[in-house]
Amino acid sequence: MAEIEVAADGVVDPSKLPQKRYFRQRAHANPFSDHQLEYPVRPEDYDWSKHYPAHFPTQPGQQQRFVEFADIGCGYGGLLTSLSPLFPSTLMVGMEIRIKVEEYVHRRIEALREQNKEKAIDEAHSYQNISVMRMNAMKFSPNFFHKGQLSKMFFLFPDPHFKKRKHKARIVTSTLLAEYAYMLRVGGILYTVTDVRDLHEWMVKHLDEHPLFVRMSEDELKDDPCVACVMVETEEGKKVERNQGDKFLAVYRRIEVDPSMDWKGFKPIIGQEGEADGKEAAGGSEE
Amino acid sequence: MTVRLPVHRVLHLTGTDIVVAAIGRKFLAVNSKNGQILAAPASVLSQIDAAGAQVIADEEFPDATISLFALHPETSQLAVSADNKQVACYDVRTWTRLSSRISIKRASCLSFSKDGGKLLIGDKFGDVYSFKSNDTSDKEALILGHVSLLTSMTLTQDGKYLLTGDRDEKIRVSRYPHAFEIEQFCLGHKLFVSSLHIPAFAPDVLLSGGGDPFLLTWDFMAGKILQQIPLQEADEPVAVSAIVSHPQTKVVAVVLEKSKNVLMFNASNARDLQLLQKITLPTDALSVTFTDEGHLLIALAPRAEGPLVELARYAAGSFTLSQGDALTQQLNAIPTSSDEEMPDFYPTSKLRKTEVVPNRQQKRKENEGGAKGKNKRAKNGKTETAA
Numbered sequence: 001m002a003e004i005e006v007a008a009d010g011v012v013d014p015s016k017l018p019q020k021r022y023f024r025q026r027a028h029a030n031p032f033s034d035h036q037l038e039y040p041v042r043p044e045d046y047d048w049s050k051h052y053p054a055h056f057p058t059q060p061g062q063q064q065r066f067v068e069f070a071d072i073g074c075g076y077g078g079l080l081t082s083l084s085p086l087f088p089s090t091l092m093v094g095m096e097i098r099i100k101v102e103e104y105v106h107r108r109i110e111a112l113r114e115q116n117k118e119k120a121i122d123e124a125h126s127y128q129n130i131s132v133m134r135m136n137a138m139k140f141s142p143n144f145f146h147k148g149q150l151s152k153m154f155f156l157f158p159d160p161h162f163k164k165r166k167h168k169a170r171i172v173t174s175t176l177l178a179e180y181a182y183m184l185r186v187g188g189i190l191y192t193v194t195d196v197r198d199l200h201e202w203m204v205k206h207l208d209e210h211p212l213f214v215r216m217s218e219d220e221l222k223d224d225p226c227v228a229c230v231m232v233e234t235e236e237g238k239k240v241e242r243n244q245g246d247k248f249l250a251v252y253r254r255i256e257v258d259p260s261m262d263w264k265g266f267k268p269i270i271g272q273e274g275e276a277d278g279k280e281a282a283g284g285s286e287e
Numbered sequence: 288m289t290v291r292l293p294v295h296r297v298l299h300l301t302g303t304d305i306v307v308a309a310i311g312r313k314f315l316a317v318n319s320k321n322g323q324i325l326a327a328p329a330s331v332l333s334q335i336d337a338a339g340a341q342v343i344a345d346e347e348f349p350d351a352t353i354s355l356f357a358l359h360p361e362t363s364q365l366a367v368s369a370d371n372k373q374v375a376c377y378d379v380r381t382w383t384r385l386s387s388r389i390s391i392k393r394a395s396c397l398s399f400s401k402d403g404g405k406l407l408i409g410d411k412f413g414d415v416y417s418f419k420s421n422d423t424s425d426k427e428a429l430i431l432g433h434v435s436l437l438t439s440m441t442l443t444q445d446g447k448y449l450l451t452g453d454r455d456e457k458i459r460v461s462r463y464p465h466a467f468e469i470e471q472f473c474l475g476h477k478l479f480v481s482s483l484h485i486p487a488f489a490p491d492v493l494l495s496g497g498g499d500p501f502l503l504t505w506d507f508m509a510g511k512i513l514q515q516i517p518l519q520e521a522d523e524p525v526a527v528s529a530i531v532s533h534p535q536t537k538v539v540a541v542v543l544e545k546s547k548n549v550l551m552f553n554a555s556n557a558r559d560l561q562l563l564q565k566i567t568l569p570t571d572a573l574s575v576t577f578t579d580e581g582h583l584l585i586a587l588a589p590r591a592e593g594p595l596v597e598l599a600r601y602a603a604g605s606f607t608l609s610q611g612d613a614l615t616q617q618l619n620a621i622p623t624s625s626d627e628e629m630p631d632f633y634p635t636s637k638l639r640k641t642e643v644v645p646n647r648q649q650k651r652k653e654n655e656g657g658a659k660g661k662n663k664r665a666k667n668g669k670t671e672t673a674a
Contacts (some may be wrong), residue, residue, distance in 0.1 A: 041456070
């Protein structure tokens with residue numbers, strides 16, 4: 001567990017920002033294994049008040065809020081804290097599978113709220129609109145979000161899973177895109193950024209092939225304040241900048257399709273693990 | 288060592304008199320009314336007297352235990368999957384093999400498209416592949432995938448939606464053939480989902496079962512639970528291995544893995560199922576199927592002796608186990624001793640997640656004092672793969 005920072009008088013100072021060096025964890029987690037996670041049976045069963053105590057439960061006369069932005073694999077929370085003041089009345093949640101990293105983001109948000117507690121709920125920099133949970137988003141997002149609930153999803157610097165047999169564990173695959181399309185409303189936007197060219201090409205290929213997503217042009221994105229945030233405001237993005245590496249952006253809009261469209265299915269994603277006896281008969285379905 | 292294999296899968300071809308029965312790596316077909324053997328492997332026919340039966344050459348069968356059957360009555364196709372990833376399609380009028388392939392992963396569920404042109408295979412890696420049922424050379428297309436183990440699959444009666452169930456409690460309703468578009472999730476199970484069934488007489492209602500001690504009925508297009516039906520079996524953990532129904536009598540049969548009781552429900556109101564009867568068997572049931580008359584043919588777990596199958600006859604609203612039917616007599620007379628190893632017939636219970644697994648940090652702390660450093664961490668990481 002993460003060390004708790006204790007002030008000299010032995011009292012934990014809730015407004016003190018956590019230090020990242022106490023919350024490091026290896027960058028990979030297996031999305032297929034059974035982590036100990038708490039998730040509701042269905043979205044309506046979930047108690048969001050622990051995440052947004054200023055917004056839940058809804059007060060009389062107040063409009064019912066719900067999460068509209070999801071940062072999948074939010075890491076150390078740089079995107080959430082930069083988007084928070086830009087959309088002060090929009091609820092956003094970060095999902096992070098690594099326990100220590102989630103704990104860091106949680107303490108970071110708590111501290112920011114404490115430092116700004118004189119601000120109104122919907123005021124920029126109150127940080128009452130952002131939260132984080134430890135979650136395997138690849139398995140359990142539908143337990144949290146209703147159909148069409150989200151207007152934006154972010155996939156920033158995801159685990160590249162370089163080995164071919166690990167490609168199925170990537171966060172953007174043809175089959176997982178069906179789930180993201182379910183949660184995103186029509187017109188909603190999906191952002192991806194990576195510093196790994198191969199992963200960028202992979203994500204673009206799968207998103208391009210998916211009938212429910214269409215890539216947005218630079219022109220369409222020039223007035224979108226999120227673009228600057230996704231490129232520079234994450235810890236990972238800053239690290240790439242320090243090392244003068246490349247960053248690749250691809251942004252897609254959720255669209256509808258003509259029900260009569262002819263569709264032949266996706267090409268199978270095949271790893272090399274355990275394929276020895278499948279190879280000859282599956283014939284050429286491998287890349 | 289010689290073992291006595293059970294009949295482990297039975298399936299009646301709706302609207303015909305054909306029942307197919309799987310025994311180890313082979314299957315045979317019998318007439319459900321008079322028990323006459325319609326088709327059988329040469330190795331079986333050489334041991335019994337079955338005049339007029341079609342001989343199926345032994346090499347036409349899979350090289351591993353048959354796992355699943357799927358039938359498409361309108362095109363007379365039977366699909367058979369085996370534990371070695373083989374999937375074959377047969378024409379039940381001629382008993383010729385239409386296609387045979389090795390699927391990408393071992394099938395955990397199998398279904399025909401409404402027109403019978405496509406065969407859909409769901410697997411342990413959560414994916415569903417589609418290919419032409421009668422064309423060995425057709426390449427698989429990936430149509431949907433869960434990040435979980437896929438356990439069950441069914442198409443709606445109109446063929447426009449594909450329902451898939453997984454080990455992580457979820458039932459997904461996707462469009463078909465546009466399976467990239469999810470219409471709905473049916474969320475309500477607290478443990479794995481293992482069986483899905485849409486009764487022919489109630490095409491808007493889904494029945495689902497799994498590791499929970501209850502069955503759920505759904506308005507699946509709305510994702511709403513209609514009814515939660517308790518499946519009390521003392522304190523034994525429940526694992527629903529099959530749900531089937533009969534269109535005319537509107538009776539639903541629920542098979543619980545390793546249970547001696549088959550639960551029969553009256554579903555004349557599909558939104559309000561009532562327990563009709565528990566059929567108690569000498570041993571647990573591996574597979575059941577309704578005949579056209581509404582009787583329930585039950586395949587029994589392996590035993591040293593005793594019948595392989597039982598027939599529960601339906602009359603005046605209740606079921607009675609009967610001996611002496613032509614169908615059961617014929618099936619029970621099939622020689623099934625084999626020098627194959629006894630296969631595992633209980634995959635459903637294994638879907639249960641193990642009790643609280645200590646997470647990696649805890650494990651590492653407990654192991655502290657031993658070898659430290661990167662190598663050990665890498666090793667731990669590797670052992671933590673999907674079950």
